[in-house]
Amino acid sequence: MKKIKIGIIGCGAIGTSLARIIEERLSEKFSIVAVCDACQEKAEALLRICRRAKILDAAHLIAASDLVVEAASAAVSYSIARRSLSAGKGILAMSIGGILGREKELISISRKTGARFLLPSGAICGLDGIRALSAVGISSLTLNTSKPPKALAGAAFFKTHKVDLAGIRKKTLIFSGHAAQAVRFFPQNINVVALLQLATGPRVKVKVQIWADPALRRNVHEIDVVSPAARLKISCENTASPDNPKTSYLAILSAAASLAGFSDAVRIGS
Ligand SMILES: NC(=O)C1=CN([C@@H]2O[C@H](COP(=O)(O)OP(=O)(O)OC[C@H]3O[C@@H](n4cnc5c(N)ncnc54)[C@H](O)[C@@H]3O)[C@@H](O)[C@H]2O)C=CC1
Numbered sequence: 001m002k003k004i005k006i007g008i009i010g011c012g013a014i015g016t017s018l019a020r021i022i023e024e025r026l027s028e029k030f031s032i033v034a035v036c037d038a039c040q041e042k043a044e045a046l047l048r049i050c051r052r053a054k055i056l057d058a059a060h061l062i063a064a065s066d067l068v069v070e071a072a073s074a075a076v077s078y079s080i081a082r083r084s085l086s087a088g089k090g091i092l093a094m095s096i097g098g099i100l101g102r103e104k105e106l107i108s109i110s111r112k113t114g115a116r117f118l119l120p121s122g123a124i125c126g127l128d129g130i131r132a133l134s135a136v137g138i139s140s141l142t143l144n145t146s147k148p149p150k151a152l153a154g155a156a157f158f159k160t161h162k163v164d165l166a167g168i169r170k171k172t173l174i175f176s177g178h179a180a181q182a183v184r185f186f187p188q189n190i191n192v193v194a195l196l197q198l199a200t201g202p203r204v205k206v207k208v209q210i211w212a213d214p215a216l217r218r219n220v221h222e223i224d225v226v227s228p229a230a231r232l233k234i235s236c237e238n239t240a241s242p243d244n245p246k247t248s249y250l251a252i253l254s255a256a257a258s259l260a261g262f263s264d265a266v267r268i269g270s
């Protein structure tokens with residue numbers, strides 16, 4: 001069987017760990033042909049894992065790949081997805097916040113070109129049930145995300161909101177609002193709310209609260225869904241990636257699971 005050629009844009013925590021999993025467990029199906037990072041050293045470091053890959057800029061990487069993995073940033077995820085799908089190349093996107101609000105166009109290009117548009121569940125679970133329930137209506141969906149303060153450090157929110165993160169001694173509410181605001185203020189922290197919003201569609205206004213909790217060692221996402229067909233309470237207590245405290249290890253495993261199921265005839269779960 002011909003291997004699917006993968007190009008990875010973003011050689012940080014997700015890009016690097018995912019590349020390791022592809023090389024170790026998924027190499028019968030996939031071959032990493034190109035990598036790209038805004039930081040040359042990060043791309044060079046990834047070549048030590050992907051020995052057959054080349055460092056290419058985004059345009060050449062898209063041209064060389066069958067499937068592009070975006071693990072870079074919300075500032076570029078939409079443009080990478082649009083360029084990939086328009087060229088008939090599949091895209092697995094991780095920076096979902098950058099796609100929220102512009103998904104219709106991408107879905108339409110994907111359907112036109114037939115290129116796969118993959119949005120893994122990332123750091124949460126339960127999107128299967130939430131998508132199923134949205135057919136009968138969801139009356140409320142709330143996400144409570146709690147992270148250690150250092151995992152929230154550097155977010156755009158703190159440019160306009162004075163918070164002494166290092167001085168927080170107990171669980172403190174940092175932000176309360178809706179998905180679109182949350183991904184603008186916390187582009188590296190709350191892609192999961194964008195996934196929830198995409199799964200339910202614009203009729204449901206997904207609410208989100210972000211907490212800083214100095215007692216936590218994990219990234220915790222608690223999702224509460226109210227619908228006539230079911231009440232879901234989903235709780236994910238995720239170990240952080242060893243390379244980036246903002247990112248849960250589950251997000252990497254979820255991307256790997258999405259690749260493992262790519263073109264598989266068998267599907268477990270909806
Ligand atoms: N969907 C989900 O559940 C989750 C999504 N994420 C998102 O996935 C993305 C990757 O996460 P991590 O690997 O943990 O981040 P990271 O910060 O460890 O790595 C990102 C890498 O992308 C590179 N980069 C940034 N802009 C770039 C550009 N324009 N072109 C090429 N390279 C660029 C950086 O230099 C860095 O090496 C982030 O946007 C993050 O917010 C993270 C966790 C969960």
Ligand SMILES: O=C([O-])CC(=O)C(=O)O
Pocket residue numbers: 122123187188189190191192193219220238246247248249251
């Ligand atoms: O990895 C996590 O726990 C969630 C995260 O950073 C995101 O959704 O952007």
